[in-house]
Amino acid sequence: LCILALESSCDETAAAVLKDGEMKSNIISTQIKEHQKFGGVYPELASRLHLQNVASVIFMALDKAGIKPEELTHVAVTAGPGLPGALQVGVIAAKTVAAYLGIPLIGVHHLAGHLYANEYAGDFHFPMIACLASGGNSEIILMKDHLDFEIVGQTLDDAIGEAFDKVAREIGLPYPGGVAIDKLCKAHPEVKPFKLPFPRVPGYNLSYSGLKSAIIRKVEQEKAQNGGKLSDERVIEYAKSVEVAFVNQFVRKAFKAAEDFHAKMVIIGGGVSANSYLRSEVLKHKDEYEVLIPPMWCTTDNASMIAKAADHIIDAGYGIKRYYPNIEVINNNIDPKG
Numbered sequence: 001l002c003i004l005a006l007e008s009s010c011d012e013t014a015a016a017v018l019k020d021g022e023m024k025s026n027i028i029s030t031q032i033k034e035h036q037k038f039g040g041v042y043p044e045l046a047s048r049l050h051l052q053n054v055a056s057v058i059f060m061a062l063d064k065a066g067i068k069p070e071e072l073t074h075v076a077v078t079a080g081p082g083l084p085g086a087l088q089v090g091v092i093a094a095k096t097v098a099a100y101l102g103i104p105l106i107g108v109h110h111l112a113g114h115l116y117a118n119e120y121a122g123d124f125h126f127p128m129i130a131c132l133a134s135g136g137n138s139e140i141i142l143m144k145d146h147l148d149f150e151i152v153g154q155t156l157d158d159a160i161g162e163a164f165d166k167v168a169r170e171i172g173l174p175y176p177g178g179v180a181i182d183k184l185c186k187a188h189p190e191v192k193p194f195k196l197p198f199p200r201v202p203g204y205n206l207s208y209s210g211l212k213s214a215i216i217r218k219v220e221q222e223k224a225q226n227g228g229k230l231s232d233e234r235v236i237e238y239a240k241s242v243e244v245a246f247v248n249q250f251v252r253k254a255f256k257a258a259e260d261f262h263a264k265m266v267i268i269g270g271g272v273s274a275n276s277y278l279r280s281e282v283l284k285h286k287d288e289y290e291v292l293i294p295p296m297w298c299t300t301d302n303a304s305m306i307a308k309a310a311d312h313i314i315d316a317g318y319g320i321k322r323y324y325p326n327i328e329v330i331n332n333n334i335d336p337k338g
C-alpha cells in the first residue's frame with residue numbers, strides 16, 4: 001500500500017507519502033505569512049497560492065519519499081470541510097494524479113484526518129472520546145470503532161481556534177492568535193488568570209462566542225480608558241485568562257463524556273491540540289484513562305494525517321460505518337479509459 005495524500009482545505013498546501021503505514025514524507029507549504037497582513041485567512045488568496053504551489057509540493061513529497069509515481073497504489077485528498085476554492089485545488093490535483101496513474105482516489109474528511117494524527121503517537125483503543133479542537137470546528141466525538149464518529153457534543157456558536165484568533169487580534173497579537181497566546185502564556189507562568197464565567201450549555205455541547213464577546217467588550221472599554229492602548233501586563237493577563245477559560249470548558253465537557261460513555265481512551269486533535277495548557281490538562285487524567293495526544297508536528301493542517309485516515313478507509317474496504325454528516329466521500333475508482 002503506497003498512498004499519496006493531499007491537503008488544501010485552508011492555508012496549508014500539503015502532500016505526504018505513506019507506505020505500508022509508515023510516513024515517508026510530509027511536505028507543508030504554509031501561507032501564514034501571506035495571510036498575516038489581513039489578520040486572518042483571505043480565501044481568494046489561499047486558492048491562488050494553493051494553485052501556485054500544489055504541483056511542487058507533490059513532486060517534493062514523492063522526491064523526499066524516494067517513491068516513483070508508478071509505485072503509488074492510492075491517492076487520498078481532503079474532500080472537506082474547508083474553504084471551497086481552496087479544497088477544489090487539492091481535489092482537482094488529486095483526481096488528475098489518480099486518473100493519470102489509473103489508481104483509486106479516496107476523499108477524506110479533514111476532521112477525521114485531525115483525529116488520525118494521533119496514530120503517529122499510538123494505537124486507538126475503543127470506546128474512545130475524541131476531542132476535535134480546531135480553527136473552524138469544536139466537537140466531542142464518541143468513537144466505538146475506527147471511522148465510526150458519533151458527535152455527542154459540539155460548539156453551538158464559534159469554534160475554539162476561531163475564538164482564540166479573534167481575542168488575540170483584539171489584544172494586539174498576530175495571526176494565528178492561538179499560537180501567539182500559547183507562546184505568551186508559556187513565557188509568563190507566574191501570571192494568574194482572572195476568572196471568566198463558565199458558559200451554560202446543555203450536555204456535552206460547547207460555547208465560545210459569549211466568552212469571546214465579553215472579553216472583547218472588556219478590552220475595548222479598557223483601551224478607551226487608556227488612550228486606545230492595553231499595557232503589556234494586561235495583554236498577558238488576558239491571554240492567560242482566555243486560554244484557561246477556553247481549555248477548561250473543553251476538558252471538563254470531554255471528561256464528563258468519557259465518564260458517561262465509559263471510554264477507555266481520550267484523544268485530542270486539530271490545530272488547538274498544539275496548545276500546551278490543553279495538552280497538560282488532558283494528560284492529568286492519564287491515571288483514569290488512556291490519553292493520547294498527537295505529536296506536535298501533526299497538530300495543525302498537514303497531509304500525513306489525511307494519509308493515516310485514508311489507510312483505515314482502504315483497510316475497511318472503503319466501508320464507512322458512520323461518517324461525519326454533510327460530506328460526500330469521493331472514494332470512486334477512476335477508470336482511466338472511462
Ligand code: ATP
Nearest residue numbers: 010134135136137161176178182271272274275301
Ligand atoms: P479546521 O481544521 O476546523 O478546518 P483549520 O484547518 O483552519 O480549521 P487548524 O489548522 O486545524 O485549523 O488549526 C488552526 C487553529 O489552531 C488556529 O485557530 C490557531 O490559532 C490554532 N492553534 C494553533 N496552535 C495553537 C496553540 N498552540 N494554542 C492554541 N491554538 C492554536
Ligand code: MG
Nearest residue numbers: 010011012301
Ligand atoms: Mg492553517
Ligand code: FE
Nearest residue numbers: 134271300301
Ligand atoms: Fe484543520
